[in-house]
Amino acid sequence: MKPLSKKARLGIVAVASTLVLAACGGEDDGDSDDTPSGGESSSSAEGGESSAPPAEATGMQLYFVDGNTANYTEDFDPGTLEGVKATYPGAELGDDFRQRLLGVDKKLKDFTYGPESYDATIVAALAAIAAGDDSGTAVGSKMADVTGGGEKCTEFKACADLLGAGTDIDYDGVSGPIDLNSTGSPSAATIGIFEYGADNNYAPVNFVTGQIPDASEVKPDQEIASVKPGDGKFVVGMLLPSSGDLAFLGPPEFAGVELAVKEINENGGVNGSQATSIRADSGDGTPNIAPSETDKLLSGGADVVIGAASSSVSLSVIDKITQAGVAQISPANTSTAFDSYADSGLYFRTAPSDVLQGQVMASTLIEDGKQNIAILARQDSYGEALAENVRSFYEEAGGSVVSYQLYSPEAANYNAEVQAIAAEDPDAIILISFDETKKIVPALIQAGLGQGE
Structure with a gap:
């Protein structure tokens, strides 16, 4: 997959405004367009109009975050993760x-x-x-x-x-x-958006740079x-x-x-x-x-x-x-x-706080046309904070979180959480996880919630 050549820049307040406009179907303040085939795109909070509506949802879509964005070539059958999208902090690696x-x-x-x-x-x-x-x-x-x-x-x-x-x-x-x-935290940072190929490895799609407000006190x-x-x-x-x-x-x-x-x-x-x-x-x-x-x-x-x-x-x-x-x-x-x-x-x-990654993930979901999502996250300080930020910004944009599941990383299996998600029939699942992704993905597939199903 050929990485895009432009980097998007957006401010923290402007991201939320852009999300609301996108969710309402109004004019999008910028022209963001994820194009895995390698075309150029950029997102901007400083003006311009987009004539393209959010993409139509097609099948189940899985999304990963920084904790589980890894090379799974040796862990899953070819094609298992093809089309999965992911976000994690960091500029394009030269x-x-x-x-x-x-x-x-x-x-x-x-x-x-x-x-x-x-x-x-x-x-x-x-x-x-x-x-x-x-x-x-x-x-x-x-x-x-x-x-x-x-x-x-x-x-x-x-x-x-x-x-x-x-x-x-x-x-x-x-x-x-x-x-x-x-x-002591970055006041500006870049979040990469990636997509998995048939080899179960990920490649860059876009990079978004945003500002993070300082503490008030x-x-x-x-x-x-x-x-x-x-x-x-x-x-x-x-x-x-x-x-x-x-x-x-x-x-x-x-x-x-x-x-x-x-x-x-x-x-x-x-x-x-x-x-x-x-x-x-x-x-x-x-x-x-x-x-x-x-x-x-x-x-x-x-x-x-x-x-x-x-x-x-x-x-x-x-x-x-x-x-x-x-x-x-x-x-x-x-x-x-x-x-x-x-x-x-x-x-x-x-690394930036979860505020920025949460906004970029929410923006990606809206641009992909996802209207009813499930969040499956580790029950710890990392998983809960990121899950809350994704939910907050996604719901602010008009989306609906139909299932919100926190799991114990030490659990023997994750069947209860997976079945709870399956009962709500979401069009996307955000998996906020670490290495247990290798156990959760097969459980999702068994429940008919694999990528593209």
Whole structure:
């Protein structure tokens, strides 16, 4: 599938307005058109009219999100997922960066959150240079400063040279615009829209960049109380999944961090010293191995912890990390819980909150002509937050959620939830899941709810 050449740009408020217009059948403020065959399309919130109505719904349509957008070539019979659509954060991945990641790990099959992991590491190193110190509190104090408000730069060396010359910088990374807001989350981000082929692997259809409003209030427990000195050695701790349902995300995330450390050291290091890294396994929370693995990183002198991938896992260790005066930067946490968390000003992320992905998913559903959908989601901080955002924006646009099912990730099977959905006969199902997708999809097919049925 040939990726589209244009990127759509839309503001957060404008997205909601566009959705309402599309749902009412009125004039669409822009001309968005998903065209898997490879034609160009773009979405805009700044004017223009669309003469094309939403696409007619044809058969059952499955939709995935970032937690389960993966290469299933070896998991399902050919054609099982053909036509499934998916969304996940991140700009279009260039061939150059893909090859650089493969240079670190030639076995990579997926690249999901590799760019965000790379950017998290680069931003932390630049923050340490801007602060002139490598401590976690010093890094945290400069994270927002190096991602907005200064001279734009896109590579570590160029950015470090500008800082060395006393110039404020605005680092834009390989994952897209970052521009960290007052609570440590991106204020602008890109969401990719993908479609699965007959080989059960996914390819890009479009990319949508949107703005995310800043928090209206920053509480005292979300600010750094004081900056303490470091030891002159910039140490990056990796708390990323080597085991569990999110283990497929581990290789590209580890590769992203290791590539960044390699390139940092090839270009002068951090404040005159070489950066080092330590690995730890975050798991997926069942069992919860992250706290003990975090202890390994803290005892190893980590100044910044990259991870975890799972929002629930990060919530289980965020206090341990931030109360130790160490900065935590996740490449993949999307739960809205972090926007108001009492993190002492030391938690950050390079992935956007679920607000933006929820809007893009809702917009995609409306454009695809889906009028009665079901949502099947993990019952955890990630699944519930994203499910609520999809439902909110989709219903605001005039759509109907006929079945809303939350499931336990530890369940032996998902038959009850699948049968509840089948009873409502939706024209689309949004599956917000992790690796259990491999069990849920066969259950959906058995119930006559497979893709295109």
